Amino acid sequence: MPEDSRSAWDFGAELRALDAAQLRRTRRVVEAYDGARLRIDGRDMLAFCGNDYLGLAQHPALVQAAREAAGRWGVGATASPLVCGHSRAHEELERELAAFVGLPRALYFYAGFPANAGLVPALAGRGDAVFSDALNHACLIDGARLSRAEVQVYAHRDVEDLARRLQACTARRRLITTDAVFSMDGSVAPLRELLELAERFDALLLVDDAHGFGVLGPGGAGSAAACGLRSPRLLYMATLGKAAGVAGAFVAGSDEAVEFLMQRTRSYIFATAAPAMIAETLRASLRVIADESWRRERLRELVGMVRGHAHWPASWRLGDSGTPVQPLILGSNQAALEAMRELWDQGLWVPAIRPPTVPEGSARLRLSLSAAHEPEDLRRLLRAVERIGG
Template identity: 65%
Template sequence: MTVLDSYARDLAALDAAHLRRTRRSVQAMRGTRLTVGDREMLAFCSNDYLGLAQHPALVEAAQRGAAQWGIGATASPLVCGHSESHELLEHEIARFLDLPRALYFYAGFAANVGLVPALVGRGDALFCDALNHACLIDGARLSRADIHVYPHNDVAALDRLLAESGAARKLIATDAVFSMDGDLAPLPDLLRLAERHDALLLIDDAHGFGVLGAGGRGSAAHFDLRSPRLLVMGTLSKAAGAAGAYVAGDATLVETVMQRARSYIFATGAPAMVTEAVRASLRLIESEDWRRERLRAHGARLRDAIGDGRIGRLLPSDTPIQPLIVGDNRAALELMSHLWERGLWVPAIRPPTVPAGTARLRITLSAAHSDADIDGLIAALMCRPSDGMP
């Protein structure tokens, strides 16, 4: 067997386990309607929670930004890739979150793989929830700190691990809203542990920003948390409908990230046309509470209709992420295919993204969905084929 044959063998193994991913090309987007090939699909797969990705205010802001600054940032932010637009956005994010300082990254994955190694390294201790997102996991590995993984949301286990650590620097890292389960981390308890054990708390608020808290200020605002030990990372490609990410918190910590995060120092900055779109998005997030109210209503409508377990196990979630546990990989793919044939795009999520035996449909809701859209999804789920279903 040649080295090339070994990769073909690996792909065949993915096929046999129903684990190969498929990429589809979207030709057009009209709100929650996506054109794929010659079909229009109603999407329940997007993270555009507030329906802002195609909002005219964001499009116009991006066009103005492109006209003023061009398409590319041309260099790292620490060279000449940091425009006045970037500077204004960072101040506006800090004001919006009521935190001392914010730093803008070109992507959320880049933010986490950079900021974790910026805060801890060899000889330090890092404490991670077992269900953390891949970017936090990769950031942890790159840090070379001593990594301690605690069971999902198990505060008592984390307390024991922190008490046993003699490291001078300790960092607790967790998703705020877990992307595949839709549940929230017990952030008040985690912050109390950080205070008790002289640690920092880093929360990834990718799926909480714009959705939770007063005015959409995120998970920390949802729990009314304030502390110089708290550092918040949030993405601007989901509820904000644009691109990039921020790191916000104590000014000394944020400056440390800027000085040490390799994914910030050595990467070209995001175009100013994107930061202008984000600035427009922040104004809509803050002022249009009806979008969050509609999201909550959609979630309640879905849970009331399919929460009895006849279709699968709907995990408890008060966020736009509504995971329907199917269990078997093949059964999840069959249910996804059943919905696809009815014009509904709902992705099947399988290992290694989720633990073995917990394959699921990850239903994501948007304020751009109508009540009729939700009802159509419910009807299609209720009339699923029985063959191969659990």
């Protein structure tokens, strides 16, 4: 290579560009978990950064279920679900998930991102159209790209914009995709109106309820159940590593739709199944979610404390959210990072969220509330925010 030429693979330059834009991410090595408290480098931190909304990740019933299941099933599924990876534990979990959300059938995936990244291409392809909310999660966005369908991005939660696009669309098939609770804003999609449009324009509606399952709806049955939605045009997807406290994801819908997805979703067909140990632990989680309603009541109390707080720094804006995701929008990457560091120095871990995860100019602190938080934990955080913003 000539001395004055540069390789296209200059990773160092790319990393320096990330540093200059204050966009490089770092990992923390967590040494121990205790509810909302984590130990990092020998230091105990009060964390507002995880998605363990119901505080189940260390629940004794789940831990015991995992121990017993490991003794029975071992720790690996050994193959894809369509070979020999689908155990009796998986079968029972799928039956219980479907009953929990009030839909005919469910299909369990080993993780949430590949679930959506595989579901969208299974449902849409060349000649079809995918309609994606502007703030959809990356897994839905990537799934739309992989589908090779025409992708139309409609304005966030804008039903009229979506209706105009559907009206003008001449594609063979139409698929509407949306988060139910948007992960960085905590805003909630207008699911009733979206389903009405799906029925009006011969479309399917795929809802990603990663941040609503276990938290919203009767008994924690999720956002679709909260809206009373039942339709053969509804496909309901949710992850199980957040409020459920374990791992994996599922999609639920009509029996024929779920059978079709099992036959066509590449991220299901060609991936090794999650261990049966995980499936048994999730079955225990569903029982706790149903039985321990005080956890959702605690979350509502904490959300109310944040919404009722009157002393935010003047240059900060609290996003409009009635969910455990509470965004404090500061604007610049530098301001968000500095606020995160100051809170970190006080033993509080609140992550700074920057582009491309959120739009340019909307860097923020993302407060993630959990039933594992005591009200005094949140008061401590609110006092600290007042100090650093003063």
